[in-house]
Amino acid sequence: TKTRAFLETPISDFIIPAEKVAHVLVGNSAEHALLVLTKTGYSQVPVLDTKFRIHGLVSSKMITESILGLERIEYEKLAHIKVDDCMDRNVTYLKIDDTIQRALDLVINHAFLCVVDHEGTFAGILTRRVILKQLKKYIYQ
Amino acid sequence: TKTRAFLETPISDFIIPAEKVAHVLVGNSAEHALLVLTKTGYSQVPVLDTKFRIHGLVSSKMITESILGLERIEYEKLAHIKVDDCMDRNVTYLKIDDTIQRALDLVINHAFLCVVDHEGTFAGILTRRVILKQLKKYIYQ
Ligand SMILES: Nc1ncnc2c1ncn2[C@@H]1O[C@@H]2COP(=O)(O)O[C@H]3[C@@H](O)[C@H](n4cnc5c(N)ncnc54)O[C@@H]3COP(=O)(O)O[C@H]2[C@H]1O
Numbered sequence: 583t584k585t586r587a588f589l590e591t592p593i594s595d596f597i598i599p600a601e602k603v604a605h606v607l608v609g610n611s612a613e614h615a616l617l618v619l620t621k622t623g624y625s626q627v628p629v630l631d632t633k634f635r636i637h638g639l640v641s642s643k644m645i646t647e648s649i650l651g652l653e654r655i656e657y658e659k660l661a662h663i664k665v666d667d668c669m670d671r672n673v674t675y676l677k678i679d680d681t682i683q684r685a686l687d688l689v690i691n692h693a694f695l696c697v698v699d700h701e702g703t704f705a706g707i708l709t710r711r712v713i714l715k716q717l718k719k720y721i722y723q
Numbered sequence: 724t725k726t727r728a729f730l731e732t733p734i735s736d737f738i739i740p741a742e743k744v745a746h747v748l749v750g751n752s753a754e755h756a757l758l759v760l761t762k763t764g765y766s767q768v769p770v771l772d773t774k775f776r777i778h779g780l781v782s783s784k785m786i787t788e789s790i791l792g793l794e795r796i797e798y799e800k801l802a803h804i805k806v807d808d809c810m811d812r813n814v815t816y817l818k819i820d821d822t823i824q825r826a827l828d829l830v831i832n833h834a835f836l837c838v839v840d841h842e843g844t845f846a847g848i849l850t851r852r853v854i855l856k857q858l859k860k861y862i863y864q
């Protein structure tokens with residue numbers, strides 16, 4: 583059926599490849615991470631190491647939260663905090679050979695999903711925008 | 724057909740009502756807006772006036788961008804900048820009696836949409852999450 587064919591479509595054609603994904607490296611300062619987020623305009627990006635393994639996700643909210651003092655936002659601390667200490671280490675993954683069915687379940691609660699290959703290396707991301715475009719095509723088929 | 728019925732479903736049942744939408748008031752400082760974003764955890768929220776008219780959308784990225792100096796992020800300016808000067812005034816709307824068909828077209832490029840009633844007053848928001856849940860139900864029907 584058209585529905586079965588759609589749900590069993592592999593996600594591989596829809597992944598934004600690793601080289602196009604804005605990210606921050608582990609060990610970088612929270613200030614550097616904030617600059618990357620501001621300049622790329624993305625609200626949340628992966629935190630990777632030099633071997634392209636995923637360590638977490640970081641957002642402006644997580645960074646600001648880490649410097650929220652009792653009286654004021656303690657901006658002077660940003661240069662001295664590592665992104666490792668603000669990031670969310672709980673990352674939901676898709677595997678490179680997963681199907682749209684699996685992706686659809688996960689994008690309900692995640693704006694984007696990190697995709698890993700068979701070695702567990704970061705291969706790219708799958709976004710809600712890409713899934714929504716495919717869903718619209720499917721509906722109008 | 725099942726598809727026509729789905730696309731012609733009014734969005735009214737799926738709107739997150741205005742009283743549940745985190746927002747910032749026009750005239751507030753950028754610092755206050757940043758605290759609202761950090762504490763509610765949302766990456767972008769509407770900017771409203773006391774009559775519940777929408778003036779724009781604001782995010783941490785827009786706020787940080789407004790204080791990005793040549794040498795450093797100029798945090799001391801935050802208390803003196805109004806959210807009015809950082810926000811994006813270009814807001815895409817849905818009307819309260821629009822259908823899922825219209826919403827589906829717009830959520831491809833917007834994580835959420837502001838919904839207005841017949842007086843042009845802010846009625847709530849429609850999110851990608853809600854549309855994705857309805858799309859999943861439709862597929863599995
Ligand atoms: N530079 C840009 N050009 C055009 N449209 C833009 C854009 N930046 C944001 N948008 C729009 O806003 C949505 C939410 O972006 P956000 O940065 O909050 O959330 C993004 C961001 O956290 C992440 N993301 C997307 N592309 C990325 C990339 N190339 N590198 C790193 N992270 C990315 O995935 C989330 C969902 O992305 P998605 O495309 O579904 O949804 C995006 C897209 O529809």
Ligand SMILES: Nc1ncnc2c1ncn2[C@@H]1O[C@@H]2COP(=O)(O)O[C@H]3[C@@H](O)[C@H](n4cnc5c(N)ncnc54)O[C@@H]3COP(=O)(O)O[C@H]2[C@H]1O
Binds near residue numbers: 625764851
């Ligand atoms: N407190 C929370 N509890 C559970 N899940 C959470 C959450 N905060 C964020 N999420 C998850 O992360 C997605 C992206 O949130 P974000 O804040 O970037 O982007 C949000 C935010 O900018 C706005 N938004 C959603 N609910 C809002 C509310 N009650 N007030 C103000 N803005 C809201 O609409 C965008 C899309 O929301 P959507 O629900 O589709 O998608 C949300 C949701 O799946």
